[in-house]
Amino acid sequence: MVITPSRFRNPIGKFRLHRSNECIVCGKCVDMCPVGVHELKAGRVITKNHYRCTGPDCANPCYLACPTGALTVKKNPTFETMGDLRWPPDLIVSTWHMAETGEAPLRGLEYRTGDSGGGFDRLRLLLPSLSSHEMVPLDDEIDIGLELNKRDNSSHKIKIDVPFYGGGMSYGSVSIVTMLSRVRAAAALGTFCSTGEGGYPDELMPYDDHVITQVATGLFGVREDTIQRVRIVEFKYAQGAKPGLGGHLLGDKVTPAVARMREAVVGYPLFSPFPFHSVYSVEDHKKHVDWIKATNPRALISVKVSTPTDVDMVAIGSYHAGAHILHLDGSYGGTGAAPDIAKKNIAMPIEYAVPKAHRFLKEEGVRDKITLIASGGIRTPHDVAKIIALGADGVCTGTAELIALECIRCHNCESGRGCARGIATTDSELMDLMHMDWGTQRIINLFMAWRKELIRILTRLGMKSIQELVGRTDCLVHLDYMEKATVESLSGTRT
Amino acid sequence: MTSKYMIHTQSAPNRLKTLTTSGIIAWEEGCLNCPVCVKDQCVYGVYDNRCLDVRQMIDSIDNQCMNCLRCVQGCPKELIHKSINPEYKALGDSYWTPDIIASLWDQAETGKIPVSGAGYPGPFSGPGFDSMWTDMSEIVRPTRDGIHGREYISTDINIGGAPDHLSFTASGELEDNFPFPAEIPLPIILSLPPIGSWGESTVKGWAMAARELGTFLSLPHDMIKGDLVSLKESLIPVVDNGEPGSLKEMEGFALLEVPWREDWKEIRERIKERNPSTLICWRIPLVKEAAEKVLCLVNSGASAFYLKGTENGRHVDDDTAFIKEAIRSIHVTLVEKGIRDKVTLLVGGGLAMAEHVAKSIICGADGVVIDLPILIALECRMCRRCTKELPCPVEIGRAEPSWVASRVTNLIGAWHNQLLEVMGAMGIRDVRRLRGETGRAMFYEDLDRNTFGSLGTLREGYELE
Numbered sequence: 012m013v014i015t016p017s018r019f020r021n022p023i024g025k026f027r028l029h030r031s032n033e034c035i036v037c038g039k040c041v042d043m044c045p046v047g048v049h050e051l052k053a054g055r056v057i058t059k060n061h062y063r064c065t066g067p068d069c070a071n072p073c074y075l076a077c078p079t080g081a082l083t084v085k086k087n088p089t090f091e092t093m094g095d096l097r098w099p100p101d102l103i104v105s106t107w108h109m110a111e112t113g114e115a116p117l118r119g120l121e122y123r124t125g126d127s128g129g130g131f132d133r134l135r136l137l138l139p140s141l142s143s144h145e146m147v148p149l150d151d152e153i154d155i156g157l158e159l160n161k162r163d164n165s166s167h168k169i170k171i172d173v174p175f176y177g178g179g180m181s182y183g184s185v186s187i188v189t190m191l192s193r194v195r196a197a198a199a200l201g202t203f204c205s206t207g208e209g210g211y212p213d214e215l216m217p218y219d220d221h222v223i224t225q226v227a228t229g230l231f232g233v234r235e236d237t238i239q240r241v242r243i244v245e246f247k248y249a250q251g252a253k254p255g256l257g258g259h260l261l262g263d264k265v266t267p268a269v270a271r272m273r274e275a276v277v278g279y280p281l282f283s284p285f286p287f288h289s290v291y292s293v294e295d296h297k298k299h300v301d302w303i304k305a306t307n308p309r310a311l312i313s314v315k316v317s318t319p320t321d322v323d324m325v326a327i328g329s330y331h332a333g334a335h336i337l338h339l340d341g342s343y344g345g346t347g348a349a350p351d352i353a354k355k356n357i358a359m360p361i362e363y364a365v366p367k368a369h370r371f372l373k374e375e376g377v378r379d380k381i382t383l384i385a386s387g388g389i390r391t392p393h394d395v396a397k398i399i400a401l402g403a404d405g406v407c408t409g410t411a412e413l414i415a416l417e418c419i420r421c422h423n424c425e426s427g428r429g430c431a432r433g434i435a436t437t438d439s440e441l442m443d444l445m446h447m448d449w450g451t452q453r454i455i456n457l458f459m460a461w462r463k464e465l466i467r468i469l470t471r472l473g474m475k476s477i478q479e480l481v482g483r484t485d486c487l488v489h490l491d492y493m494e495k496a497t498v499e500s501l502s503g504t505r506t
Numbered sequence: 507m508t509s510k511y512m513i514h515t516q517s518a519p520n521r522l523k524t525l526t527t528s529g530i531i532a533w534e535e536g537c538l539n540c541p542v543c544v545k546d547q548c549v550y551g552v553y554d555n556r557c558l559d560v561r562q563m564i565d566s567i568d569n570q571c572m573n574c575l576r577c578v579q580g581c582p583k584e585l586i587h588k589s590i591n592p593e594y595k596a597l598g599d600s601y602w603t604p605d606i607i608a609s610l611w612d613q614a615e616t617g618k619i620p621v622s623g624a625g626y627p628g629p630f631s632g633p634g635f636d637s638m639w640t641d642m643s644e645i646v647r648p649t650r651d652g653i654h655g656r657e658y659i660s661t662d663i664n665i666g667g668a669p670d671h672l673s674f675t676a677s678g679e680l681e682d683n684f685p686f687p688a689e690i691p692l693p694i695i696l697s698l699p700p701i702g703s704w705g706e707s708t709v710k711g712w713a714m715a716a717r718e719l720g721t722f723l724s725l726p727h728d729m730i731k732g733d734l735v736s737l738k739e740s741l742i743p744v745v746d747n748g749e750p751g752s753l754k755e756m757e758g759f760a761l762l763e764v765p766w767r768e769d770w771k772e773i774r775e776r777i778k779e780r781n782p783s784t785l786i787c788w789r790i791p792l793v794k795e796a797a798e799k800v801l802c803l804v805n806s807g808a809s810a811f812y813l814k815g816t817e818n819g820r821h822v823d824d825d826t827a828f829i830k831e832a833i834r835s836i837h838v839t840l841v842e843k844g845i846r847d848k849v850t851l852l853v854g855g856g857l858a859m860a861e862h863v864a865k866s867i868i869c870g871a872d873g874v875v876i877d878l879p880i881l882i883a884l885e886c887r888m889c890r891r892c893t894k895e896l897p898c899p900v901e902i903g904r905a906e907p908s909w910v911a912s913r914v915t916n917l918i919g920a921w922h923n924q925l926l927e928v929m930g931a932m933g934i935r936d937v938r939r940l941r942g943e944t945g946r947a948m949f950y951e952d953l954d955r956n957t958f959g960s961l962g963t964l965r966e967g968y969e970l971e
Contacts, residue, residue, distance in 0.1 A: 019579035020582065127628075249644055344625050350620065427549075488963070
């Protein structure tokens with residue numbers, strides 16, 4: 012863990028402090044601030060780190076203690092302009108806090124749920140009360156790792172150290188710096204990161220053991236050696252944000268480097284069709300899996316699908332076709348560009364799909380033979396715990412990593428030169444806004460914070476391994492189905 | 507339809523500056539005029555495009571800013587702050603939200619499907635149409651590729667009942683003595699908006715759009731005069747009482763819209779007398795007894811209905827009931843009686859987004875009637891000043907017919923493509939087969955209760971996190 016502050020001059024926080032000329036430079040605020048907002052410099056006190064201020068949540072507020080009343084605290088207007096209901100500004104800034112410090116924010120920010128009004132945001136973990144006991148000390152013995160190969164066969168045995176890995180983001184939709192930051196963080200954390208459907212850049216080669224290569228419908232950059240180089244190969248049948256629709260990389264983003272990687276023409280838009288035009292049945296699907304097995308016999312096969320009404324049938328079909336990992340991508344998942352109508356309406360949220368698939372695989376007696384990975388709207392360690400309790404073994408992350416790299420959810424990834432913040436772009440000038448070491452460390456920090464939170468949750472549940480949590484819906488409560496009076500009695504507490 | 511139906515769209519720029527979310531940039535005092543000003547570095551060139559002197563400190567509501575916050579985060583003196591544009595937030599109301607209005611403007615300008623980066627930003631679910639999701643096909647079912655034109659997806663619908671069998675003459679010719687239903691190439695009919703300070707040229711533009719699209723514009727019969735007479739084939743006159751005086755020029759219309767009244771039988775007789783071949787589409791307000799009215803009319807031979815809810819997509823007599831449920835129950839009633847194919851159900855009221863077309867049809871409608879979107883396409887801000895006889899801030903009445911026509915054509919073109927996206931994902935290649943396909947949709951009420959209904963117990967000695 013290395014403290015890794017914002018790469019911009021003025022980090023954005025929830026509050027802003029105003030210092031009037033009444034300030035007598037007594038230094039009291041500098042001494043008392045628990046988070047180092049103020050700094051004494053050249054005979055003046057300056058408000059150096061507004062963004063760290065926890066406002067009224069502060070245990071020791073400087074603005075109340077200032078002898079001359081020179082300090083006032085206000086909400087930062089810019090804070091409110093960021094994000095949306097799924098990623099409210101609180102979640103964005105708390106993710107930044109974790110990416111900077113490796114710790115969950117203790118005060119001032121809601122870091123566990125968003126404001127979408129359903130699903131994860133209405134589910135709560137049901138934990139034994141701490142009552143009069145002090146905080147339970149974190150248990151280092153707790154295992155939050157995940158065995159990805161649950162089949163008894165000759166394929167690789169791969170255990171990841173955390174119950175998540177990085178979902179696919181293609182070269183072209185994000186910059187090489189972003190890609191490398193994600194892969195290097197995955198290597199450091201003992202997990203994996205998927206290449207997405209844009210080819211396998213040479214820069215990733217040192218991290219082959221932590222790369223999942225994606226075979227998607229456009230087959231961009233898929234070659235025999237890219238399949239043979241890795242331990243996990245992912246078939247992307249569909250993407251949660253645009254299920255049933257193909258991918259589309261705008262011509263602007265097809266730079267010479269992208270075109271070379273994808274074996275395409277510079278400046279022309281690229282379509283990744285839907286579906287695989289060679290797969291219209293589970294038998295066709297098995298043929299695909301067999302093809303990979305022939306090319307790389309020990310590779311684990313992941314099948315990434317979206318969440319139609321018959322997601323249970325897709326799940327069992329994938330199992331019988333020989334998949335090791337079934338990856339369900341829910342409809343509220345991320346994308347570099349997708350029609351708004353698809354993002355909102357097509358296919359079901361992951362919170363419904365996971366229990367459905369989990370139950371069905373169990374009934375069919377094969378649940379312990381396949382790893383169920385969930386993605387599509389996993390934003391916080393609490394989302395991870397909730398979806399595992401609903402029946403997943405682990406999750407894929409995506410947007411959370413981009414937020415760690417200071418994405419603000421402006422939703423303009425696809426326009427013009429791409430991301431103005433240098434994350435989802437191939438524009439050389441914009442790419443230079445971010446350095447790989449910084450990006451790597453931010454993602455490591457974020458996930459170290461997630462790791463601690465998951466261990467804390469498991470400790471409170473009295474579980475020794477995260478696998479004990481799989482399918483434990485008795486550890487969850489949904490606020491909409493509780494008695495109104497009970498919900499009201501909880502108001503005021505952080506539910 | 508034998509030829510491939512395509513809507514040709516072309517950019518029809520806004521006449522005025524649009525309102526956008528991007529808000530006021532507050533400039534604090536204390537600018538150093540430093541040599542590398544963040545304003546020079548704006549990725550989108552906003553400061554350049556607006557021809558602003560970078561040394562100027564001005565407050566501005568900005569319609570070009572893309573909210574990347576680079577200037578906010580880069581200014582060495584932290585002088586720049588942003589907030590959400592209050593004028594944007596104040597657009598419309600809780601149903602016709604600022605986001606819906608802005609998206610309609612954008613589609614009317616560009617004719618393109620709204621596309622954006624990053625995942626869905628909105629609520630998990632919501633009332634009415636927001637409580638359903640549509641299905642997609644995966645691995646085990648083929649999908650269709652309509653949007654890129656590789657496969658043809660038909661959006662044709664017929665209005666009027668289909669005959670249950672065909673009859674032939676002795677010589678093998680098709681007998682033509684049954685009423686042949688009207689056919690439109692997309693399941694959308696335009697209707698005069700209930701509000702708006704539009705003028706004759708606006709109505710002409712809407713009629714031109716209807717002709718361009720191959721569909722109809724419905725409007726009061728006494729407005730059909732002057733230039734509009736030549737666009738007759740694309741118009742549906744609304745005939746209030748069937749009085750002979752209003753029937754003079756009824757020849758040449760495929761369809762009449764007649765509001766339901768207690769004396770509907772007499773009205774029908776008056777119309778039939780004058781013009782026995784004209785199809786009547788009965789407009790029935792969406793009230794609790796709407797299904798009974800439909801059944802009663804069907805039994806006496808009616809075959810086309812326009813069920814109209816409120817502007818906010820609710821029942822006329824019950825603000826808590828949504829048209830979604832009403833369509834489902836009327837559709838199912840007709841199916842159970844075995845007469846669904848004898849009837850065309852059009853629905854309207856509160857249809858605000860392309861997804862509402864697909865969702866209405868999944869719930870059991872054959873097609874939809876839209877009104878306010880064709881007004882919003884013309885930059886209407888839904889301020890409703892026109893209802894208080896105050897001047898229109900965007901002067902809709904002054905817009906040229908040709909501009910009106912292209913804006914509406916663009917909007918419907920974008921909606922049509924979005925309908926193709928939804929159908930393509932489901933693997934359905936004919937919109938007539940989408941009707942009532944509730945098995946290919948997911949309803950919040952069922953799914954949420956099935957999944958989470960049992961998770962409501964807070965056990966003793968436990969707390970929530």
